Amino acid sequence: MGGALVFWIGVLTVGICFGALFMFRSKTDPTLWRTCTILSFASCYLMWGLTYLAQLHPIIVPKRDDLRVEL
Amino acid sequence: MASRSWAHARPRQKTTSIFRSEVMSLVQLYIPSDVARYTVSQLGELGLVQFRDLNAEVTAFQRSFVNDVRRFDEIERKLRYLRAQIDLSGVEVYDFFDSRFVSTARGPRDIDDMEERIAAHEGRVQRLAAAYKEMHANHIELIENMHVLQEVSSLFTEITGRQSQAHPRSGSIAAASPDAVPLLARSDTAASRRSIGSMDAAGAFDVELGASAAAAAAATGRDINIGFISGVIARDRIATLERVLWRSLRGNMFLNYVDIEAPIQDNTAEDGAAPVYKSAFIVFAHGDSLRDRATKIAESLGATLYRVDPRAERRQEDLIDTMSRLDDLRLILDNNAVARANELAAVAEHITTWLAVVRKEKATYHALNLFNHDANRNCLIAEGWCAANDIPAIQSALHLATEDAGSTVPTVLHELRTTKQPPTFVRTNRFTEGFQNIVDAYGVPKAGEVNPGLFTIITFPFLFALMFGDLGHGFLMTLCAALLCIYEKKLAWMAKDESMRMFYSGRYIVLLMGIFSMFTGFIYNDIFSRAMSVFASGWAWPTTHGGEGVIVEATKLAHTYAVGIDPAWHHASNSLLFTNSYKMKMSIVLGVIHMTLGICLQVPNALHFKKRINIIHVFVPQLIFLFSIFGYLVFTIIFKWSTDWYARDAAGQLTHISPPSLLNMLIYMFLSPGSVNESERMFRGQAFLQTFLLLTALVCVPWMLLVKPLIMRREHRKITSEGYGRISSHVRVSTEADGMAGAIIVAEQEEMQADDFDFADIMINQSIHTIEFCLNSISNTASYLRLWALSLAHAQLSEVLWSMIFLPTLKITGSYKPFAIMFGFAVWFVLTFGILIGMEGLSAFLHALRLHWVEFNNKFYDGTGVKFEPFSFKAVLDEADDQQ
Numbered sequence: 037m038g039g040a041l042v043f044w045i046g047v048l049t050v051g052i053c054f055g056a057l058f059m060f061r062s063k064t065d066p067t068l069w070r071t072c073t074i075l076s077f078a079s080c081y082l083m084w085g086l087t088y089l090a091q092l093h094p095i096i097v098p099k100r101d102d103l104r105v106e107l
Numbered sequence: 108m109a110s111r112s113w114a115h116a117r118p119r120q121k122t123t124s125i126f127r128s129e130v131m132s133l134v135q136l137y138i139p140s141d142v143a144r145y146t147v148s149q150l151g152e153l154g155l156v157q158f159r160d161l162n163a164e165v166t167a168f169q170r171s172f173v174n175d176v177r178r179f180d181e182i183e184r185k186l187r188y189l190r191a192q193i194d195l196s197g198v199e200v201y202d203f204f205d206s207r208f209v210s211t212a213r214g215p216r217d218i219d220d221m222e223e224r225i226a227a228h229e230g231r232v233q234r235l236a237a238a239y240k241e242m243h244a245n246h247i248e249l250i251e252n253m254h255v256l257q258e259v260s261s262l263f264t265e266i267t268g269r270q271s272q273a274h275p276r277s278g279s280i281a282a283a284s285p286d287a288v289p290l291l292a293r294s295d296t297a298a299s300r301r302s303i304g305s306m307d308a309a310g311a312f313d314v315e316l317g318a319s320a321a322a323a324a325a326a327t328g329r330d331i332n333i334g335f336i337s338g339v340i341a342r343d344r345i346a347t348l349e350r351v352l353w354r355s356l357r358g359n360m361f362l363n364y365v366d367i368e369a370p371i372q373d374n375t376a377e378d379g380a381a382p383v384y385k386s387a388f389i390v391f392a393h394g395d396s397l398r399d400r401a402t403k404i405a406e407s408l409g410a411t412l413y414r415v416d417p418r419a420e421r422r423q424e425d426l427i428d429t430m431s432r433l434d435d436l437r438l439i440l441d442n443n444a445v446a447r448a449n450e451l452a453a454v455a456e457h458i459t460t461w462l463a464v465v466r467k468e469k470a471t472y473h474a475l476n477l478f479n480h481d482a483n484r485n486c487l488i489a490e491g492w493c494a495a496n497d498i499p500a501i502q503s504a505l506h507l508a509t510e511d512a513g514s515t516v517p518t519v520l521h522e523l524r525t526t527k528q529p530p531t532f533v534r535t536n537r538f539t540e541g542f543q544n545i546v547d548a549y550g551v552p553k554a555g556e557v558n559p560g561l562f563t564i565i566t567f568p569f570l571f572a573l574m575f576g577d578l579g580h581g582f583l584m585t586l587c588a589a590l591l592c593i594y595e596k597k598l599a600w601m602a603k604d605e606s607m608r609m610f611y612s613g614r615y616i617v618l619l620m621g622i623f624s625m626f627t628g629f630i631y632n633d634i635f636s637r638a639m640s641v642f643a644s645g646w647a648w649p650t651t652h653g654g655e656g657v658i659v660e661a662t663k664l665a666h667t668y669a670v671g672i673d674p675a676w677h678h679a680s681n682s683l684l685f686t687n688s689y690k691m692k693m694s695i696v697l698g699v700i701h702m703t704l705g706i707c708l709q710v711p712n713a714l715h716f717k718k719r720i721n722i723i724h725v726f727v728p729q730l731i732f733l734f735s736i737f738g739y740l741v742f743t744i745i746f747k748w749s750t751d752w753y754a755r756d757a758a759g760q761l762t763h764i765s766p767p768s769l770l771n772m773l774i775y776m777f778l779s780p781g782s783v784n785e786s787e788r789m790f791r792g793q794a795f796l797q798t799f800l801l802l803t804a805l806v807c808v809p810w811m812l813l814v815k816p817l818i819m820r821r822e823h824r825k826i827t828s829e830g831y832g833r834i835s836s837h838v839r840v841s842t843e844a845d846g847m848a849g850a851i852i853v854a855e856q857e858e859m860q861a862d863d864f865d866f867a868d869i870m871i872n873q874s875i876h877t878i879e880f881c882l883n884s885i886s887n888t889a890s891y892l893r894l895w896a897l898s899l900a901h902a903q904l905s906e907v908l909w910s911m912i913f914l915p916t917l918k919i920t921g922s923y924k925p926f927a928i929m930f931g932f933a934v935w936f937v938l939t940f941g942i943l944i945g946m947e948g949l950s951a952f953l954h955a956l957r958l959h960w961v962e963f964n965n966k967f968y969d970g971t972g973v974k975f976e977p978f979s980f981k982a983v984l985d986e987a988d989d990q991q
Contacts, residue, residue, distance in 0.1 A: 038667075067125075067126050079569045084670060086696060087689070090688075090692070091667050092667055093749070099659065101659070102678075103648060103654065
């Protein structure tokens with residue numbers, strides 16, 4: 037896993053966006069569909085990727101003081 | 108369509124997407140006079156042309172078709188009157204809309220017909236209404252008269268009755284008086300009979316007075332005028348009347364009154380005023396002057412006076428007469444009401460149709476007033492803007508009109524070449540309309556420039572979702588919006604309602620906002636402030652030790668939580684430390700990317716308006732400036748995240764320094780460039796890179812500031828030195844049209860623009876632009892931190908609601924726990940809807956809008972366009988409906 041996953045999913049997203057350029061030729065308004073698809077995929081990927089990266093090598097650890105210990 | 112390669116992915120010239128506004132052309136129509144009305148009618152139904160006012164210097168009263176407009180104004184006034192009458196009388200208006208009559212072309216005879224019928228109806232209704240009013244007034248007078256007759260008789264008997272009790276001597280006289288016989292049996296209830304005035308204060312006195320008067324009457328045997336006035340007055344005024352009379356007549360009066368049980372309508376009030384309680388009164392005073400004074404006072408207090416004969420039998424006759432007249436009048440009034448109802452019902456069937464037709468005709472003549480009316484040539488010249496793609500549709504409409512009119516002379520459409528700026532027509536459908544509206548609220552796109560509305564469709568809901576991220580709230584929002592969208596036809600009335608209009612017209616925006624909020628809620632791992640454990644967590648809590656108050660730490664496992672924030676953070680007490688850092692960094696990264704998109708949109712604009720200088724000398728330095736500072740920041744954020752700062756090498760030594768602070772790094776990059784503290788260095792060559800980037804950014808500033816104006820000045824000098832002046836491109840000559848006899852040359856010379864190359868002006872503009880960009884690059888990037896701030900507020904609020912309102916009810920013990928849970932859930936859910944979805948939703952909406960309007964738009968957007976408003980009957984009818 038690790039950072040490489042983010043990279044490869046990124047490549048996949050770029051591929052999807054690229055494909056979206058050619059996928060919507062039959063629609064009445066291909067520009068609309070293309071733009072919406074590309075922007076959606078790009079923004080969703082960015083959000084996921086940043087969240088994943090933020091938790092890859094965390095600097096602080098979670099602490100709690102109300103843990104119930106099972107006996 | 109042939110297969111398109113990447114090169115054709117750019118917008119073509121006649122595009123119908125909303126990336127750019129439509130290509131508009133200025134068209135000129137040569138319309139023969141007899142076809143004119145039909146043509147405008149057809150174009151109005153089509154709604155694709157915006158006419159220009161060719162008679163701008165002429166006032167409204169001097170235009171050619173002002174009489175026709177007046178005529179239709181008059182008809183509309185009559186229709187409004189009829190409408191008001193219908194509403195008043197409560198007749199039901201049929202929604203019978205004769206769409207055939209309304210939508211097809213109407214001949215002048217049809218219009219005249221309609222006008223006659225409306226005038227006839229209006230005349231009849233008016234007459235009936237006037238007659239009703241008169242008779243109603245009469246009716247009230249007769250009723251009051253009847254009451255006065257009844258009450259006054261009884262007052263007479265009461266007085267004579269009392270007199271007989273007090274004075275046995277005059278009692279015999281009284282017995283002889285015909286007044287002793289009561290006319291009508293009246294029950295003597297204390298409530299309704301009250302003698303005020305002199306009677307109570309000095310009862311004996313008045314009795315004597317009455318007795319002496321009666322004695323005098325009996326003695327002389329003739330009818331003396333006992334000097335009274337009688338009438339009707341509102342109940343609450345009777346005390347005032349008594350007081351004023353007492354004071355002004357110095358006690359030489361006697362007032363008696365009786366309340367009338369049934370309320371009577373006040374004649375002086377308007378129609379429909381509530382009936383008022385009144386009393387019949389009688390005031391005795393001797394002497395004409397006193398009586399006159401009493402009359403004036405009574406009338407000034409709003410009393411109506413009725414003459415009552417003192418003799419009993421005359422009163423009896425009067426009463427019978429009045430009552431028969433009342434019956435007759437009631438019959439007539441009923442007939443009148445029935446006749447009016449019939450008339451109005453006949454009108455009600457057609458009134459919606461007529462109103463629509465009249466409004467359309469009026470709009471047609473208003474449009475005709477804009478045309479150039481050439482009386483000699485018997486034709487009208489119209490000029491207007493329309494989308495180039497719509498010209499075929501307009502041509503066919505013109506043909507239809509010619510057919511309708513039965514004419515053989517066709518209307519000619521002629522496209523003009525012009526450099527005038529056309530209005531902006533962005534062809535939206537019901538999905539894109541909402542997003543375009545929020546862009547237009549900031550500024551309508553200039554004709555030909557890139558329309559941010561296209562990108563707003565996704566970026567706006569996404570930025571909203573970053574601030575609103577909660578799976579549960581997003582789901583509720585999606586649900587509501589989906590309902591609005593699925594039932595949009597049935598809910599179309601909401602578009603007219605003031606309070607619901609915004610939600611209805613923004614239903615697709617809310618739908619997308621909800622869907623994206625569900626996604627970000629899933630990533631933030633927040634569902635109604637709870638966390639989900641969909642995937643395997645990347646942290647492990649210890650199992651051996653723990654307990655209340657004992658601080659434990661989780662240990663990191665090999666894998667990371669696959670999608671979203673690890674649920675282990677949800678239970679942690681230091682979770683805010685992590686989420687704040689994460690959200691802030693994410694906001695900056697996404698903000699820089701959003702702004703980059705904005706800057707890059709300058710390129711299509713520059714290419715479209717053929718200003719390549721803008722690309723090389725504005726776009727490139729701006730991009731380099733932004734990237735060298737904030738692109739570097741984004742790089743370091745990702746770098747810091749990707750580095751395992753606690754990795755140990757084979758010997759167990761830490762391979763990296765302790766994680767450096769990025770904020771300090773950025774600050775010291777500016778404060779002490781070229782030197783990076785060893786203990787804070789993230790990678791080799793960092794000092795060199797930072798210096799390089801700083802110098803690059805520094806170089807970009809004069810580049811942005813000076814190069815473009817200097818190049819423009821050099822080009823201008825080249826042009827003027829070669830002897831070319833600045834030509835005025837605003838002379839427009841319209842040549843003769845085919846098929847029209849004679850040449851019509853309309854040459855419109857607009858003002859020659861002065862040679863407007865002012866170097867100082869351009870320099871100032873450019874320096875403002877540069878300074879603005881450089882300063883804004885910092886403030887706008889920081890502005891994106893609101894994405895973090897609002898999502899923090901939302902999460903905390905949601906957490907508070909859960910843990911303070913609903914959670915305690917789950918923990919209580921006792922038999923009333925189910926009720927407590929029900930109540931707690933109800934309160935929690937209502938507050939969730941009201942505060943979290945309603946208030947926070949509006950707040951996040953506003954902030955996302957601000958981010959678009961300021962941070963995104965000021966990178967590329969001009970927004971100085973004028974919206975295209977075609978001449979459309981639909982718009983006219985909608986506007987009229989709104990005003991009602």
